[in-house]
Amino acid sequence: MPIDHHAVERGDKRLEALADDYLNRPGVDWGRMFSTTGLRVRGKVFGLVNHAGNLMVKIPKARADALEATGTATRVTMSGKTMREWVEMPYPAGEDAWRALLDEAYTYLDETTPRS
Numbered sequence: 001m002p003i004d005h006h007a008v009e010r011g012d013k014r015l016e017a018l019a020d021d022y023l024n025r026p027g028v029d030w031g032r033m034f035s036t037t038g039l040r041v042r043g044k045v046f047g048l049v050n051h052a053g054n055l056m057v058k059i060p061k062a063r064a065d066a067l068e069a070t071g072t073a074t075r076v077t078m079s080g081k082t083m084r085e086w087v088e089m090p091y092p093a094g095e096d097a098w099r100a101l102l103d104e105a106y107t108y109l110d111e112t113t114p115r116s
Helices: 005-023 061-070 095-112
Strands: 028-033 036-041 044-049 055-058 074-078 081-089
Touching (some): 005 036, 005 044, 005 055, 061 074, 061 081, 081 095
Antiparallel strands (some): 028 036, 036 044, 055 081, 074 081
């Protein structure tokens, strides 16, 4: 899929605005993944804006199943492989929906990523 630069820029601005709350937490910073930059906790990316300008997050498989079933988010497919814990939410879902999903992703990775 070609990169939609306008959509990515718009999504990046929203994610940057939402990021401040997370960047004040221990172990959270920006890092590279899937040829873009995303928020990560202790080195594990939990949220980023993909090449379509959508929010992409890692959440538990059961929650991803539920979001997909309601049409709230869609599973991410890369190189023909559907990722079981990665979903994307479109920009039009709104800032509040992005914030809620980002919170879920942060909580999931914070709980499952070992602390040094």
